Amino acid sequence: MNSIELLASLAQPASSKMVMLIMDGLGGLPHPETGLTELETANTPNLDELAAGGTCGLSEPIGPGITPGSGPAHLALFGYDPVADNVGRGVLSALGVDFPLQKQDLAARINFATIDAAGKVTDRRAGRIPTELNRKLCQKLREIKIPGIEIFVETESGHRAVAIFRGENLSDQLADTDPQITGVPPLAVTAISDEAGPTAAIVNRFIEEARQRLADDHPANMVLLRGFAKHPSLKTLPELYGIRCAAIAVYPMYRGLGRLVGMDALPAGQNVGEEIDALERAYDQYDFFFVHVKPTDTNGEDGNFAGKVAVIEEVDRLLPRILDLKPDVLVVTGDHSTPALLKSHSWHPVPFVLSSNWAMPDETIRFGERACANGRLGVFPARTVMAMMLAHALRLKRFGA
Amino acid sequence: MNSIELLASLAQPASSKMVMLIMDGLGGLPHPETGLTELETANTPNLDELAAGGTCGLSEPIGPGITPGSGPAHLALFGYDPVADNVGRGVLSALGVDFPLQKQDLAARINFATIDAAGKVTDRRAGRIPTELNRKLCQKLREIKIPGIEIFVETESGHRAVAIFRGENLSDQLADTDPQITGVPPLAVTAISDEAGPTAAIVNRFIEEARQRLADDHPANMVLLRGFAKHPSLKTLPELYGIRCAAIAVYPMYRGLGRLVGMDALPAGQNVGEEIDALERAYDQYDFFFVHVKPTDTNGEDGNFAGKVAVIEEVDRLLPRILDLKPDVLVVTGDHSTPALLKSHSWHPVPFVLSSNWAMPDETIRFGERACANGRLGVFPARTVMAMMLAHALRLKRFGA
Numbered sequence: 194m195n196s197i198e199l200l201a202s203l204a205q206p207a208s209s210k211m212v213m214l215i216m217d218g219l220g221g222l223p224h225p226e227t228g229l230t231e232l233e234t235a236n237t238p239n240l241d242e243l244a245a246g247g248t249c250g251l252s253e254p255i256g257p258g259i260t261p262g263s264g265p266a267h268l269a270l271f272g273y274d275p276v277a278d279n280v281g282r283g284v285l286s287a288l289g290v291d292f293p294l295q296k297q298d299l300a301a302r303i304n305f306a307t308i309d310a311a312g313k314v315t316d317r318r319a320g321r322i323p324t325e326l327n328r329k330l331c332q333k334l335r336e337i338k339i340p341g342i343e344i345f346v347e348t349e350s351g352h353r354a355v356a357i358f359r360g361e362n363l364s365d366q367l368a369d370t371d372p373q374i375t376g377v378p379p380l381a382v383t384a385i386s387d388e389a390g391p392t393a394a395i396v397n398r399f400i401e402e403a404r405q406r407l408a409d410d411h412p413a414n415m416v417l418l419r420g421f422a423k424h425p426s427l428k429t430l431p432e433l434y435g436i437r438c439a440a441i442a443v444y445p446m447y448r449g450l451g452r453l454v455g456m457d458a459l460p461a462g463q464n465v466g467e468e469i470d471a472l473e474r475a476y477d478q479y480d481f482f483f484v485h486v487k488p489t490d491t492n493g494e495d496g497n498f499a500g501k502v503a504v505i506e507e508v509d510r511l512l513p514r515i516l517d518l519k520p521d522v523l524v525v526t527g528d529h530s531t532p533a534l535l536k537s538h539s540w541h542p543v544p545f546v547l548s549s550n551w552a553m554p555d556e557t558i559r560f561g562e563r564a565c566a567n568g569r570l571g572v573f574p575a576r577t578v579m580a581m582m583l584a585h586a587l588r589l590k591r592f593g594a
Numbered sequence: 595m596n597s598i599e600l601l602a603s604l605a606q607p608a609s610s611k612m613v614m615l616i617m618d619g620l621g622g623l624p625h626p627e628t629g630l631t632e633l634e635t636a637n638t639p640n641l642d643e644l645a646a647g648g649t650c651g652l653s654e655p656i657g658p659g660i661t662p663g664s665g666p667a668h669l670a671l672f673g674y675d676p677v678a679d680n681v682g683r684g685v686l687s688a689l690g691v692d693f694p695l696q697k698q699d700l701a702a703r704i705n706f707a708t709i710d711a712a713g714k715v716t717d718r719r720a721g722r723i724p725t726e727l728n729r730k731l732c733q734k735l736r737e738i739k740i741p742g743i744e745i746f747v748e749t750e751s752g753h754r755a756v757a758i759f760r761g762e763n764l765s766d767q768l769a770d771t772d773p774q775i776t777g778v779p780p781l782a783v784t785a786i787s788d789e790a791g792p793t794a795a796i797v798n799r800f801i802e803e804a805r806q807r808l809a810d811d812h813p814a815n816m817v818l819l820r821g822f823a824k825h826p827s828l829k830t831l832p833e834l835y836g837i838r839c840a841a842i843a844v845y846p847m848y849r850g851l852g853r854l855v856g857m858d859a860l861p862a863g864q865n866v867g868e869e870i871d872a873l874e875r876a877y878d879q880y881d882f883f884f885v886h887v888k889p890t891d892t893n894g895e896d897g898n899f900a901g902k903v904a905v906i907e908e909v910d911r912l913l914p915r916i917l918d919l920k921p922d923v924l925v926v927t928g929d930h931s932t933p934a935l936l937k938s939h940s941w942h943p944v945p946f947v948l949s950s951n952w953a954m955p956d957e958t959i960r961f962g963e964r965a966c967a968n969g970r971l972g973v974f975p976a977r978t979v980m981a982m983m984l985a986h987a988l989r990l991k992r993f994g995a
Binding site: 196199200203551553554555556567569570571573577580581582583584585589590591592593594 | 623624629631652656657658659660661662663664665666667676677680681682683686703821933936938939940941942943963964967968972973
């Protein structure tokens with residue numbers, strides 16, 4: 194019996210409420226001038242009080258040294274095995290735009306890009322075109338016809354879109370076309386395993402047609418495809434634990450991640466304050482809430498140390514609105530670290546606090562990387578968070594006599 | 595090679611003595627008025643001195659968030675995989691009353707219960723009848739005859755007894771008859787897997803006969819059966835590690851748990867002081883002693899914070915008698931937490947200290963939840979305790995060249 198099955202076998206009904214507040218990319222590294230991380234720099238009286246009364250530690254998304262993408266990082270927090278149950282980006286993108294993905298569908302992330310007269314990539318993001326232009330270009334791509342294949346193209350935002358190919362026997366064993374650098378042509382789609390050859394031919398034909406149709410749309414005159422994937426069949430959180438789950442996230446992919454594990458994706462507005470509005474509105478209808486804050490990660494990726502500090506302080510100011518709902522279990526953590534100094538996701542374990550009437554407090558009295566390192570949980574696997582939340586919500590029976 | 599096989603392959607003889615002192619349900623949660631747990635409240639100069647000189651940490655019985663029953667919690671401390679080697683309650687009950695269980699036997703816990711004229715359960719514990727009455731009722735149940743099956747019925751204590759069915763091809767794939775609530779009739783025994791059908795019929799016949807024979811014995815006019823189980827075939831501690839093991843426990847089930855892994859269950863008297871008498875008497879004849887203290891758990895289950903504190907203080911006062919024996923390795927911990935505030939077993943990891951001439955002391959100078967959280971072992975799996983004890987007893991060879 195693996196741990197998710199064991200946990201599911203112990204699930205019992207309760208009326209308790211759980212909130213998992215994820216600040217994307219929360220963990221950081223010390224600023225060279227101050228020696229303090231983004232979170233340690235931020236003025237966070239409410240998070241500090243939460244840490245003082247709760248159980249603290251550092252959540253490790255996948256394993257020592259492993260830097261996760263958003264997919265595995267969130268699946269781990271939702272209690273799944275992030276390696277065995279890894280989900281491709283194409284699927285996440287499709288779910289994030291509310292696309293009703295079917296079992297036979299093959300999905301891929303599209304990035305609009307710029308190529309020069311020689312066909313070499315000059316901008317992998319097409320100057321980050323506005324979403325409105327993206328919509329017009331997707332409309333063009335929808336007109337591409339390939340016999341036996343139904344093609345869907347949906348805008349995500351900016352330069353990002355998603356393609357879904359529907360047909361018989363499509364394979365997701367395909368390599369990305371994004372060369373990851375400029376000055377070279379896009380890669381052709383290649384089959385990673387033999388049976389994917391016909392699918393590679395179909396996708397290459399789509400890309401060639403797209404190139405022709407976008408020829409006059411500089412800077413968005415090319416598409417790069419990556420993250421080819423089919424729908425995984427995960428047992429959902431409602432199925433596993435008998436809990437009604439809601440995802441509250443401004444950014445589409447995180448709503449998609451929530452849907453993948455059986456959450457209802459609620460209208461979440463455009464910022465953290467509106468996300469908490471959504472939480473308040475839906476509070477009576479669900480048992481478990483996943484609330485996702487994106488700009489911590491965005492600022493980290495941009496190397497904007499002060500911007501990330503400001504987002505953390507904004508969340509801290511809004512935290513009392515969540516506390517006023519009196520959830521039985523509140524977890525605040527990140528899906529991974531995105532140190533502004535590194536300008537990218539990283540492997541560093543992430544500050545974590547669990548607050549509950551049944552939480553054993555430790556001696557941690559601040560919410561920060563070093564403070565949480567001294568918490569009683571130490572460095573622990575993110576995939577145990579769900580078990581801890583269910584336990585503190587008194588939603589797990591005793592194991593064995 | 596699993597870890598128990600690795601450990602066994604390294605076992606070597608020695609003359610060292612090991613004592614594992616288990617305070618059942620030791621871990622707790624802070625009292626709202628003082629902010630201190632039961633153990634943190636107790637005056638424990640001897641345990642504190644042990645912590646100051648030993649290696650400390652928090653022992654996690656099964657895994658994060660999992661609340662264990664007594665069976666898996668002890669099997670983990672004895673070094674077994676508590677999930678793979680989970681033992682049913684029926685077997686634990688049978689072993690606890692010194693019943694010589696055979697391989698083909700099927701055992702089940704009996705709870706005497708009260709049903710009304712409509713056959714609905716009104717008290718799942720029959721008003722907790724005295725043990726003497728229990729003995730008379732068991733005598734009645736022994737008179738039930740089912741062709742081809744030998745039936746044994748033994749008193750545990752209060753409303754609890756155990757039934758053993760001996761016959762060919764009996765299956766333990768049976769669901770409990772205890773409905774867990776009052777106001778409904780007992781459940782019939784149902785087969786969980788197909789081959790258990792004939793066994794279900796046998797047990798249902800036993801229950802029907804019991805109902806008829808107990809009709810005039812209100813409040814104990816019915817039996818509820820649960821925890822159907824057969825004897826697991828665990829390699830014993832003497833087989834694995836070449837150590838002579840003794841179990842010293844007042845409460846039957848814990849003697850049974852010890853026997854299951856090859857311990858001799860010694861006459862243990864009626865209280866902790868008499869248990870230590872037993873330890874002193876048998877000290878020369880064994881290498882490993884499991885000493886079990888029950889009332890910490892009983893008080894926790896009853897929500898008696900002060901009572902649990904008092905039991906811990908009693909153990910602390912008696913500890914010098916164990917220290918006077920100069921065991922080479924002394925471990926003091928619990929099998930799980932039973933916070934008085936929660937009035938039940940819980941998932942919280944348990945304070946742990948290992949004292950030995952070869953133990954690396956840490957900076958922990960008190961024996962308590964928060965003090966041990968800062969111990970060098972951090973939160974660690976209970977099933978590693980046996981390896982640590984054998985190592986500090988110098989009973990494990992080097993691994994590899």
